[in-house]
Amino acid sequence: MENSDMTPAQVRERARTENMVTTAGYARGYMQANLLAVPQRYAFDFLVFAQRNPKPCPVVGVLEAGQLNSELFPGGDIRTDIPAYRIYRDGVFTEEKTNVLEEWSDDMVAFLIGCSFSFETALYDNGIPLAHIEQGRNVPMFNSCLPCAPAGIFSGNMVVSMRPIPQDRIVDAVRITSRYPEVHGAPVHIGDPASIGIDDLAQPDYGDAVDIPDGTVPVFWACGVTPQAIVMNSRPDFAITHAPGKMLVTDIRDMNYQIP
């Protein structure tokens, strides 16, 4: 079976036992979600932060304390169904683990956040080439100087993903991705990386560098890794995230997030 033909439940089952390189390309057409989990005492502040920053932090689901799955992944377990997790203590990334059964206390609240993988299918289906996929790499992501609106203890700058888009397809790329407002939506910037605080496209802060094809322009979208940067900046005493590129594959179709 091709990876793209696997069901979401099959991908989650594999993720339970295997640290997959990435979930990109698996269970094509189904939404993949970013994870941020924090103790209850930080949960309200983060949810307000997300409400104020819907482009980088579009919340597609909340697991309350004690809740381990939802209609997004029925029968699943948030502590095991992602290929790899990152643990942050006092804002510092301390370890990467393939499950967080030991670390997950009864008062952890989990936020599932939309992912730009959802609109990549639409770009691809419309004939817009995606360099990172053609080059077999993770999408490059950068810390920008674009500030998020603060809420409670949480503040910091937006993380953006970059895709080099052919000059004559930029309008199409904006048009197509703007139809997915709940999974990051339209780009936040087109062109000059320096003007949003990115010095070197060859040195991403997360993911892999890609070769920039001739005739393309770098286009930047708000990225669901933003909560990880916000955690590092805001230093809650404990947080768990997914590892970049290794997502929760849900039973919800990407199409559900498309505006007709």
Added chain:
Amino acid sequence: MENSDMTPAQVRERARTENMVTTAGYARGYMQANLLAVPQRYAFDFLVFAQRNPKPCPVVGVLEAGQLNSELFPGGDIRTDIPAYRIYRDGVFTEEKTNVLEEWSDDMVAFLIGCSFSFETALYDNGIPLAHIEQGRNVPMFNSCLPCAPAGIFSGNMVVSMRPIPQDRIVDAVRITSRYPEVHGAPVHIGDPASIGIDDLAQPDYGDAVDIPDGTVPVFWACGVTPQAIVMNSRPDFAITHAPGKMLVTDIRDMNYQIP
């Protein structure tokens, strides 16, 4: 000056000193918001409830504890800038007041929730008649039997607003309002009131009854009064809402909530 030509700040100033009959028709083109304020201990549960029920509870702003205004109403005061407020104790509506300066403690968190007034302008501009406006009444609102997704202590059924729409404009009404997903969006039901638990259109639970013109069909939208029904059902020990039809008029244009 016509009411419709007043600026949002002018309407808020009037609301500070006068219990206006309604804010409908004032400051045309600017978003009006519903209010639910609860003590901090209930705030996370309500924000999760809103995330799970975006049609009746589209949150357009959150005032954290101690915060009295925001970029939605700069220089304003959430305790005075609405014509009338309702106080709920243990889920029971106990009193209506023109300000809540005495009742507002430092730990109150305020949720501003989108309002269907925002799409009424678009309906009107597209030549769809609105019976309640033509008849000089408040829109009729009903408790439905449509359940909301519960979260924490909050659960209950959706409140819906009803507008009789000419048979040959129903498609247009759906099309137009679906472009406003953050202010209740497309209808939740068209036609038979009984099938969503409404026995008698002449006896609304909130607002005014309207005469149903010949050749029209009742169309129902999720309503921002839903949080009041949820409070009555869920019985937090204290809550403050706006009085139905008397809203917070914001500086944000309705157009900001339209999907192009």
